[in-house]
Amino acid sequence: METLQTIAAGYGGRLDVVDLGRRRRFSDDFKLSVVAxxxxxxxxxxxxxxxxxxxxxxxxxxxxxxxGDGGGVGRISEPPAFVPVVATGDHGGLCEPSPAPVSAPLVIVLSGARRVEVHPGFDAATLAAVVTTLEDLR
Known part of the structure; x- marks a missing residue:
């Protein structure tokens, strides 16, 4: 009988040993714990x-x-999903609105690569007038 070295030499020096083994079986409890x-x-x-x-x-x-799409294992509950939220004006005192965080300026890029930087507290009406005027200068 030939040795593995002799057989491998006939295949260019490479011999892959593949372990097909037996099919593994997992209990339903194991599967459910992994899924959970x-x-x-x-x-x-x-x-x-x-x-x-x-x-x-x-x-x-x-x-x-x-x-339940594939049968076999017991059912577990679905993972949490997103649900629609409807905001109402009344929060019932459960939470107070948080103050606006101090942040970097808002940068508005207009046509012609013009930029307007707006810092917190800037008047919205004045900002609208500035943006409108700059857009009209195109």
Whole structure:
């Protein structure tokens, strides 16, 4: 019988050993815990997959299964989603409006590459008149 070195020599000196192994099986509890962890704030799927020894795409499959899109694993609740917010004038005293922060000037770029820098507290009516006058000078 030939040795691995003899066989490898016939293939240009390169021999790749591939371990096909057995298909791994994960419990539903393990899958659900990984899926729940994947929805945590700041979770990075690739890091999570590396830590648990699975491929990142497997976590997405388990998420779909948990949502009911792929069957197999028990359901978990959906991650939080954005919802529309309607602002009303009445805040019921629950919060006070915060004062305007002191910030850098607002820079308005007009036609002809003209710039107007507006510092906090500048009168809006005067600003409108200045911008209108400068735009009319084109």
């Amino acid at each position: 962890e994947s929805y945590a704030a700041g979770a990075v799927i690739t890091q999570l997959a590396r830590r648990h020894g699975v491929h990142p795409s497997q976590i997405y499959v388990w998420r779909a299964q948990a949502r």
